[in-house]
Amino acid sequence: MQVDGHLTDKTINDLLNPATNLAIGLKLLKANSHYRPGWEPTVHKLMKRFQRYGTGGFCKTQPRTKLAQFRPRSPHWRHGHLAQIVDQLARRYTIDPALVMAVIGQESSFNPAALSNKQAQGLMQLIPETAQRFGVRHPFDPEDNIRGGIAYLHWLLRRFQGDVALTLAAYNAGEKAVERYQGIPPYPETRHYVRRIMANYPKALHPVPPPVRS
Numbered sequence: 001m002q003v004d005g006h007l008t009d010k011t012i013n014d015l016l017n018p019a020t021n022l023a024i025g026l027k028l029l030k031a032n033s034h035y036r037p038g039w040e041p042t043v044h045k046l047m048k049r050f051q052r053y054g055t056g057g058f059c060k061t062q063p064r065t066k067l068a069q070f071r072p073r074s075p076h077w078r079h080g081h082l083a084q085i086v087d088q089l090a091r092r093y094t095i096d097p098a099l100v101m102a103v104i105g106q107e108s109s110f111n112p113a114a115l116s117n118k119q120a121q122g123l124m125q126l127i128p129e130t131a132q133r134f135g136v137r138h139p140f141d142p143e144d145n146i147r148g149g150i151a152y153l154h155w156l157l158r159r160f161q162g163d164v165a166l167t168l169a170a171y172n173a174g175e176k177a178v179e180r181y182q183g184i185p186p187y188p189e190t191r192h193y194v195r196r197i198m199a200n201y202p203k204a205l206h207p208v209p210p211p212v213r214s
Helices: 009-016 019-035 039-053 082-093 097-108 128-133 142-159 164-173 175-181 188-200
Strands: none
Touching: 082 097, 082 142, 097 142, 097 164, 097 188, 128 142, 142 164, 164 175, 164 188
């Protein structure tokens, strides 16, 4: 989430609704405000405002999220080393790093704090069920999120025999939808998603990766 210190209160509120996102967003901003000069006054103002009104006016329950869950374990993604993280993890799963980078670019625009209205989280936009399925405990941690996303791509590439278009369609819409339609589902969002990624990764086939060594 990118925040400009000059954004109005109304814009901030629009960006951070509902209340759970507001609480999480404030924690993220506070944790990372030292990366951007000029953020501190905005963060301080928002924190005071949230504390003054409390969660009672926004939602029924307090968010159960802990700040440590969202703080990156390393600042690599802030210093242009995202490609190195991807390369290291992709090599472990025998996946082309360029494919992973194309997916990240489409999913989150390289924003590790990305959160969709469907609760897809982090760089590779893992929904909670997928994160749990592939052992991701900290979906907003860049390395943990990328590892889970790559593990899912690995599983899909093996399931669809290296067919990149079907793998991407399944990553977006789920493997059951691809199997039900025996191809890319006729969902406009999914078809657009596949086209956009394959414009940056124009390979129809990816070598079927071998099983990952435990």
